[in-house]
Amino acid sequence: MAKMGVKMHFRKHHVVVDNGIVQLTLTNPGGYVTGVKYNGIDNILESQNDESNRGYWDLVWSTSESPGTTGTFERIEGTSCEVIVETEDQVELSFLRTWDSTLEGKHVPLKIDKRFVLLRGSSGFYSYAIYEHLEGFPAFNIDETRIAFKLRKDKFHYMAMSDDRQRYMPLPDDRLPDRGKPLAYPEAVLLVNPVEPEFKGEVDDKYQYSCETKDLKVHGWISTDPPIGFWQITPSNEFRTGGPTKQELTSHVGPVNLAMFVSAHYAGNDLVIKFSKGEQWKKVFGPVFMYLNSTSTGEDPFTLWNDAKNQMLEEVAKWPYSFPASNDFQQAHERGVISGRLLVYDRFISDKHTPANGANIGLAPPGDPGSWERENKGYQFWTKTDEQGRFSIQHILEGTYNLYAWVNGFIGDYKNSTTITITPGCDIELDDLVYEPPRDGPTLWEIGIPDRSAAEFYIPDPDPIYTNQFLVNDPNRFRQYGLWERYATLYPGGDLVFTVGESDYTKDWFFAHVTRKKDNNTYEKTTWTIKFKLNSVNNDETYKLRLALASAQVSDLQVRVNDPNMNLPLYSTGIIGGDNAIARHGIHGLSWLFNIDIPGTVLISNGENSIYLTQANGGTPFRGVMYDYIRLEGSALAYSWSHECV
Incomplete structure (x- = not known):
């Protein structure tokens, strides 16, 4: 018929x-x-x-x-x-x-x-x-x-x-x-x-x-x-x-x-x-x-x-559809294709280039590394790499772009060094691309997984009076209302303390660094402590703290080392963020990466060290950050000497 x-x-x-x-x-x-x-x-x-x-x-x-x-x-x-x-x-x-x-x-x-x-x-x-x-x-x-x-x-x-x-x-x-x-x-x-x-x-x-x-x-x-x-x-x-x-x-x-x-x-x-x-x-x-x-x-x-x-x-x-009559909608023959392979090189993990398996890779308007996440005027075209790091991005509109990527398990953002011009019908095959993630020295300790999400951390059960039954199980438990209030319940006498080598970030690291509600209905700053031991410290060297955030909402994150009361922090982000992911059950908003120098002179050898992370901007229950991943790197010089001695 x-x-x-x-x-x-x-x-x-x-x-x-x-x-x-x-x-x-x-x-x-x-x-x-x-x-x-x-x-x-x-x-x-x-x-x-x-x-x-x-x-x-x-x-x-x-x-x-x-x-x-x-x-x-x-x-x-x-x-x-x-x-x-x-x-x-x-x-x-x-x-x-x-x-x-x-x-x-x-x-x-x-x-x-x-x-x-x-x-x-x-x-x-x-x-x-x-x-x-x-x-x-x-x-x-x-x-x-x-x-x-x-x-x-x-x-x-x-x-x-x-x-x-x-x-x-x-x-x-x-x-x-x-x-x-x-x-x-x-x-x-x-x-x-x-x-x-x-x-x-x-x-x-x-x-x-x-x-x-x-x-x-x-x-x-x-x-x-x-x-x-x-x-x-x-x-x-x-x-x-x-x-x-x-x-x-x-x-x-x-x-x-x-x-x-x-x-x-x-x-x-x-x-x-x-x-x-x-x-x-x-x-x-x-x-x-x-x-x-x-x-x-x-x-x-x-x-x-x-x-x-x-x-x-x-x-x-x-897609792209053939029926739209507007000349502003580009048909398949007016678009282009780009393909290639993305590798990762982190010399403190492997001396070889390894395929970037499951990486997000895409074209977006030219900008700085990671600018695609905040880009809002142009078009973007994304795919994922296969087990060999290979990718093919189809149906790209005519224009000039940068190629961007980020790889689960590695911090930072990749951006190719040159712009790419897409013309109608083009089929561009790129040479192998290599991403070298930020790294100054070997990992002394790490917390979390660098994946731009706080999902691996501890997600509490919701308050029974707010429970939405269809969200009680993974992977949606973070979508329950009011989880920010659970922090003060779980930590009534003091703020979170995490001991490297003993604590488990899936159980002992709350998913959001939020303010603390007081009896008079005010919300105060909170300070989280990371305790760790170092067998030796080179006072002449600089250590690196990599602090990757999955979200920030009108927050001032301050870093102090071994002295929680020092007037000036070693590092302060200043007021950052407006993604409201804590209130809106987002588990992440926009990502941030801070690379913080820690002089060896402030660290303790053969003793307990503490890094204090203070979210200093109180006032509401929704001001805070979500951490993606934290890593302390040792001295690259000491690492190279130790390997030469071996």
């Missing part, structure tokens, strides 16, 4: 597109999605909401003088509608809005072209947008931009965003004052009188469903009556900011489904895009695919999740 062709017709204030499987209704000329008809349901979106609050693109923007991560919320409303493609196989609609000086201060100074695409035989629809900042446009900041869908709360009760995070969800009503108790920040609510008693005593918090963008390919909702699913599939992360480890929101109570493109989540002000006056910039966000599926009566509706994952793999295989 032939698939029905795509049909379109205009109403007074709407345009309707239908392929016999999905019918899409949008406002004209605004481009808000007001209706999605599928499988006998007239509208799977929440029709009780205003038409502008069902399916929409939005952003948060601020003036160039704004220092923070918040601003003016604006739904992106088109001022003109144009039919770009109208055939039996495809309809593509453009909803355009531009900017001129009469709109200064009223609307975001961008030209935005929202596109919606429906294909013949497709069980869903696509959306993408072209954002452009033109000469003559004023300076401003983009704090956030995304697509949001509000589904029917009487139908969609089950959410799935990974194999280990899927569940029946509370209702939005449960967050209202008579049913929910606000907690330490507005996103978190303790459910005290929910509609469904099974949720009583749990915390609802949208950040419990965050996901690293490298894993953020499919998420959505299931209705059991009738059994249908609504899924958002993102086949490429090239247009998202902050690289593969940037964390973003997915789906949350509402039922809400989000496609996040730009945000300060788990990063802070570093990921706010800042434009100067007249700066010329253009970027394509998407396409993303809103996929709908269903099962026959009697079938298990939760098989819809497996079907959505399979559809995601199909969409990934189709």
Whole structure:
């Protein structure tokens, strides 16, 4: 039976597109999605909401003088509608809005072209947008931009965003004052009188469903009556900011489904895009695919999740899509490929170059080593190396890049020494690349695993009054609400002390260095102590402390050696960080690496030494750091002499 062709017709204030499987209704000329008809349901979106609050693109923007991560919320409303493609196989609609000086201060100074695409035989629809900042446009900041869908709360009760995070969800009503108790920040609510008693005593918090963008390919909702699913599939992360480890929101109570493109989540002000006056910039966000599926009566509706994952793999295989009609979206033949092999050389581990197995490697706009993590205007293309350290990065947009990498088990960031220019159709094979991680001498001791995460450290059980049952087991236990408060409970009489050679970092190193709550509801600085012995110390040499952080939130981390009361620390980071990962259950935010010289004269030979780590900025429960990895290196000179003597 032939698939029905795509049909379109205009109403007074709407345009309707239908392929016999999905019918899409949008406002004209605004481009808000007001209706999605599928499988006998007239509208799977929440029709009780205003038409502008069902399916929409939005952003948060601020003036160039704004220092923070918040601003003016604006739904992106088109001022003109144009039919770009109208055939039996495809309809593509453009909803355009531009900017001129009469709109200064009223609307975001961008030209935005929202596109919606429906294909013949497709069980869903696509959306993408072209954002452009033109000469003559004023300076401003983009704090956030995304697509949001509000589904029917009487139908969609089950959410799935990974194999280990899927569940029946509370209702939005449960967050209202008579049913929910606000907690330490507005996103978190303790459910005290929910509609469904099974949720009583749990915390609802949208950040419990965050996901690293490298894993953020499919998420959505299931209705059991009738059994249908609504899924958002993102086949490429090239247009998202902050690289593969940037964390973003997915789906949350509402039922809400989000496609996040730009945000300060788990990063802070570093990921706010800042434009100067007249700066010329253009970027394509998407396409993303809103996929709908269903099962026959009697079938298990939760098989819809497996079907959505399979559809995601199909969409990934189709990337880059061939159907977008905008010339700004580059097709496969306009893109390039780069491949090679990454090796690691650490002479204090091996005298050979070893393959960088499982390394994250990618192209991002030119910058300093590690700048990809804070990059927010261009495109990024990432993959992982195989066991031999080999990699191939496909479908790279034309442009100039640096090649960046980081390798689990080794601190620091790799960056190739020259820029790489990608031209249409190019296939670049690089010579072997060698990463030499920071190293001054042999390891005297180490705590943790250099993997840009605090997940290997001790994650406590949550307070029973806040426990969310579906997060009780690894690998999601760090997502429980209120874990920062467990520190004072576990260390009531004094701060953490870790003894090298005796303590176990998986049990004795709390996952977050937080402030201490006092009886008067104030929060004070805390000092952690690392005790260690050295058989010998060369007073003429300098030792190196490598301090890698997985997160920092308005923190001042100070380092003292063998004297906790010295007025001036040996080293201070100053106030760093704004990723808020402690409050938002992130286990990491942005990474930091500090390389600290310790003179041999301050160390004790054949006795006990202590390094004191003080997070000196108190005031709130969320100020603190998460450690990734700590290492003390000995004298390279002494090491070389000892080996010569052998």
